[in-house]
Amino acid sequence: MPDLGLLFDVDGPLASPDSRTVAVPSILTDLVTLARGGVPIAFITGRSDVFIRSQVVEPLFATGLADALRQGGAGMFAVFEKGGAWAEITPEGMPEATVDESVAFPDDVVRGIEALVADGFADTMFFDDTKRAMISIEARTDVDRAAYHAAQGPFEAAAFDLIAGRGLGIRMGDELRPDADGAVSFRVEPTIISTDIESITLDKDRGAERALAYFASFGDLPTRWRTVGDSRSDYLMADHLHTEGYDVAHVDVRPSDGVLERPYPIVTVGDLIHDEAGAAFLAHWVEELGLAR
Incomplete structure (x- = not known):
């Protein structure tokens, strides 16, 4: 298993803010490739489980995610509504979400x-x-x-x-x-x-904590993590990882809103923004890890 874990916001880095779909095909291909390579991947989003199922999970399965998860073994997880609901993603699909009624x-x-x-x-x-x-x-x-x-x-x-x-x-x-x-x-x-x-208890740090707990149930976690988002609140994913002692950097795919000062590296993707930046980020790590698409 590579020493890498990934936490993604969905709108912006993966789904186009205009079409609300994963419009760049390489995003699906590279997520599947990384899953096959054993990289734990979680989607930490304000979106509902219905949206993630139809716009992210089903397209991923159509791109070969089931076999990738069987081969990779690291798992995939989704936190919806900033921690209000969650579900694992297995080779058999994504079951009904668990909801925090409180x-x-x-x-x-x-x-x-x-x-x-x-x-x-x-x-x-x-x-x-x-x-x-x-x-x-x-x-x-x-x-x-x-x-x-x-x-x-x-x-x-x-x-x-x-x-x-x-x-x-x-x-x-x-x-x-x-x-x-x-x-x-x-x-x-x-x-x-x-x-x-x-x-007020819902936010991206709560989602990150939920995802890490899920991945930890399978064994030791990677020490190196990257979080990816387009909103200032997405930095909270990296904040949580940094507080827990992980080697983390946050990728800001909409830096025009203002890059926040943090005690860990903040990465931008040249002049690219939104899902084009997300696609470039994924392609970088596929190449960096030497994974075959």
Whole structure:
């Protein structure tokens, strides 16, 4: 087994932010090649298990992942909704996700946000009904990104007021609305293509911890890890690995948002961004490890 483990955000490094699909074919081929070579790989994403199954796992199996996992032996794992749900990926496929019900919203709040989108914002965004623990609203793929961003702020303000009005403690940026006990248990978290409304306990470091625990169940872990993401929150994957004493570097595929200062190396991929940078990163490690595609 190579002394290397990989943790990936999905939107950006692997799936195109525009098409929301794995649009660069070499990404699938090289993920399968690395799995065959024994590299443990985890997807740490805010996406739902439904999305990852259809847009990542099924295309990987069509590219030969089942045989690769049988030969490689290191395993593959997915953490959804920033730690709200998770599932192993085996040669037999990906089973039903395990869901942490303790971080989920009450159903009346979920239905309230769904109605808010339908009644006032459906021309630019849609309610993601595949989420199990968090609430997510996503930009429509047929809408200009600027139009979505113009509507995103007003939607988030309305959602913030709705949730606070239901008695839940919530944070949005610097604005806080504690619950009756003074607690703030949820937050509004925007991305370039969506808004996630989630428990404050959910984040990419929690997902990384979950993935490492899974891989550790099979034996000693690699000492060298690379994490790959396009958002500032994706650095939390590497933060967790660094805190645990691993040799880690983080690959930022959208450095224009600002490269964070960290006590471990931050890598950018020349002028490439998003999934083109992700594809180049994967190709580098296939070559570096001397693996045959």
